[in-house]
Amino acid sequence: NAPLSEIDPEIAAVLTDELARQRDTLEMIASENFAPRAVLQAQGSVLTNKYAEGYPGRRYYGGCEHVDVAETLAIERVKALFGAEFANVQPHSGAQANAAALAAMIKPGDKIMGLSLAHGGHLTHGMKLNFSGKLYDVAAYGVEEDTHRLDMDKVRAQAIAEKPQVIIAGWSAYPRQLDFAAFRSIADEVGALLWTDMAHFAGLVAACLHPNPVPYSDVVTSTVHKTLAGPRSGVILAKQEWAKKLNSAVFPGQQGGPLMHVIAAKATAFKIAGSPEFKERQARVLEGARIIADRLTATDVSEHGVSVLTGGTDVHLVLVDLRASQLDGQQAEDLLHSIGITVNRNAVPFDPRPPMVTSGLRIGTPALATRGFGAKEFTEVADIIATALKPGSDAEALRARVLALTADFPLYPEHEQW
Numbered sequence: 001n002a003p004l005s006e007i008d009p010e011i012a013a014v015l016t017d018e019l020a021r022q023r024d025t026l027e028m029i030a031s032e033n034f035a036p037r038a039v040l041q042a043q044g045s046v047l048t049n050k051y052a053e054g055y056p057g058r059r060y061y062g063g064c065e066h067v068d069v070a071e072t073l074a075i076e077r078v079k080a081l082f083g084a085e086f087a088n089v090q091p092h093s094g095a096q097a098n099a100a101a102l103a104a105m106i107k108p109g110d111k112i113m114g115l116s117l118a119h120g121g122h123l124t125h126g127m128k129l130n131f132s133g134k135l136y137d138v139a140a141y142g143v144e145e146d147t148h149r150l151d152m153d154k155v156r157a158q159a160i161a162e163k164p165q166v167i168i169a170g171w172s173a174y175p176r177q178l179d180f181a182a183f184r185s186i187a188d189e190v191g192a193l194l195w196t197d198m199a200h201f202a203g204l205v206a207a208c209l210h211p212n213p214v215p216y217s218d219v220v221t222s223t224v225h226k227t228l229a230g231p232r233s234g235v236i237l238a239k240q241e242w243a244k245k246l247n248s249a250v251f252p253g254q255q256g257g258p259l260m261h262v263i264a265a266k267a268t269a270f271k272i273a274g275s276p277e278f279k280e281r282q283a284r285v286l287e288g289a290r291i292i293a294d295r296l297t298a299t300d301v302s303e304h305g306v307s308v309l310t311g312g313t314d315v316h317l318v319l320v321d322l323r324a325s326q327l328d329g330q331q332a333e334d335l336l337h338s339i340g341i342t343v344n345r346n347a348v349p350f351d352p353r354p355p356m357v358t359s360g361l362r363i364g365t366p367a368l369a370t371r372g373f374g375a376k377e378f379t380e381v382a383d384i385i386a387t388a389l390k391p392g393s394d395a396e397a398l399r400a401r402v403l404a405l406t407a408d409f410p411l412y413p414e415h416e417q418w
């Protein structure tokens with residue numbers, strides 16, 4: 001029962017170093033967040049010891065009376081949060097939730113139509129090396145070259161021509177809200193099912209600051225760890241008629257024993273996501289993203305070839321277009337990393353550069369909003385990024401401005417070390 005620092009000092013050092021990195025840098029990867037201490041406590045608990053194949057009340061193992069309570073709480077809370085008739089909280093990850101959703105809805109060889117990876121879609125929406133691209137016939141739709149937005153009339157025309165069995169709404173890199181009513185009407189017109197993957201914007205939906213896809217969709221999947229700020233994992237929501245097929249697609253279809261410690265942490269995260277504090281935080285997420293988009297469209301940066309796709313944002317992220325900049329995506333990511341800001345390079349639609357280099361950056365505000373940042377701090381962050389992306393910036397001075405912000409907003413202050 002010796003502590004980690006004694007049993008495995010090398011791994012203990014990794015935790016200490018990673019905590020220091022998270023504390024001393026500005027985390028702006030749009031898919032990341034800081035899970036609250038309560039979520040980490042539930043996740044790092046004795047529930048990790050329990051096998052519980054099956055579902056609450058119908059397990060293949062004894063001794064499930066307490067984990068049944070945790071899973072039932074997670075199910076009821078997430079259903080209430082999003083107004084869903086049915087929930088499966090067992091997917092280990094977003095990708096597994098998506099694999100199970102497709103397995104429940106269609107058979108191999110059927111056609112899916114989602115946003116192409118190059119235009120902001122996710123791997124699991126039909127990328128050729130992913131299970132989705134290997135098992136299913138794929139017809140991807142894209143954004144318009146001039147507006148970088150979806151044109152729903154064109155999506156409709158493509159769906160009529162392609163006749164997919166499933167239409168996918170959802171994205172990993174798209175800075176605007178989707179028109180779920182239009183997706184529903186297109187799906188109905190061509191006799192397709194509508195699956196929405198709200199992994200990125202689920203926290204905004206929970207806070208009622210983004211349209212809810214649940215009433216429009218046959219099936220909705222999500223991760224729990226992005227804007228929702230829960231444990232790294234997935235969830236599936238649906239109309240009740242899908243319950244049997246989805247449960248069987250997750251277990252035994254995709255997975256064995258559920259991760260009961262993660263499911264307990266999901267329950268806690270869903271409880272927090274229903275609170276007024278969570279809603280207030282999501283409002284700061286949106287405000288911060290707008291402040292960054294505004295700053296990165298000002299003339300002092302645009303004259304150096306930096307711009308923002310679609311000219312702004314409705315969500316928690318900004319997509320920076322560097323096609324006209326002297327910096328490529330890789331260089332810009334490295335530059336921001338050197339001053340203590342963590343972002344990821346991201347291909348822009350119609351990107352002339354290869355995917356490992358790219359001509360874009362994806363910058364998100366959820367983690368910093370969780371840290372407590374509001375308009376004042378996001379204005380400072382936006383100016384630091386804008387200054388960094390212009391030629392001749394003083395990296396040391398910018399690093400000092402980053403450190404001043406991190407010092408003002410301590411992360412996990414209750415922990416000396418992990």
Ligand code: PLP
Nearest residue numbers: 093094095122171172197199223
């Ligand atoms: N769906 C979308 C839209 C995503 O952006 C992601 C992750 O980035 C996933 C699914 C997959 O989630 P995970 O990494 O948990 O498998």
